[in-house]
Amino acid sequence: MSDRERPARASRASLAAAGLAALAVLALVVAPFFDRGTGVWVYYSAWFAGPLTVGFLAALFAVVAVLGFVTGVRQSTVAGLALGVGVSMIAVTIVWAVNTRRQVVFALSTVDLFRYHRWALLGFALAVALCSTWYAATVYERRTSREV
Numbered sequence: 339m340s341d342r343e344r345p346a347r348a349s350r351a352s353l354a355a356a357g358l359a360a361l362a363v364l365a366l367v368v369a370p371f372f373d374r375g376t377g378v379w380v381y382y383s384a385w386f387a388g389p390l391t392v393g394f395l396a397a398l399f400a401v402v403a404v405l406g407f408v409t410g411v412r413q414s415t416v417a418g419l420a421l422g423v424g425v426s427m428i429a430v431t432i433v434w435a436v437n438t439r440r441q442v443v444f445a446l447s448t449v450d451l452f453r454y455h456r457w458a459l460l461g462f463a464l465a466v467a468l469c470s471t472w473y474a475a476t477v478y479e480r481r482t483s484r485e486v
Contacts, residue, residue, distance in 0.1 A: 349413065349476040356420060356469030357403035360396040363427065363462045366455065367393035388434040389459060392427050399423045399466060406473075414481065417474035424467035431456075431463045 367389045402423060406416035435456040 346480070349473055349480065350407075352469050352473040352476055353403055353406050353416070353420070356424070356466050356473060357400060359462050359465035359469055360399040360403065363396040363459060363466065364393055364400070366459050366462060367396065370455070387430050388438075389431075391430050392434070392459065392463060395423050395427045395430065396466070399427070413477045417470070417477040420470040421467070421474050424463070424470035427463040428460070428467050431460045435460050 399420065402416060402419045405411050406413065406420070438456060
């Protein structure tokens, strides 16, 4: 593999990893709706911006990732959008996870499903942001190596 191909592969791998992490976030947001009678709306409405907002951001991120692979949108634009959406996902998830009271979580009918849900959602949101940072770094590296 040549030195020119290495950053291109790294940028594609990082964007793909971020896209997969965003799909995992989306799956975590949707999963509680398949367990009937859990009181998921009480859990999700514990704070004004919660998992549904994060799910929307994850879907937006998936669109951005597809744009990065399929269309001719500049990589620096995709990197900026990906980084912004990833950081927004972390911010919303942290605010919601910290402000959701334990009583709300333990009052649900299936506590085991929700016990670590907030923290798994935060972990995957962090993965999206870290992979987005990796993507932005590789795009920046490719851009600066072309200028030299």
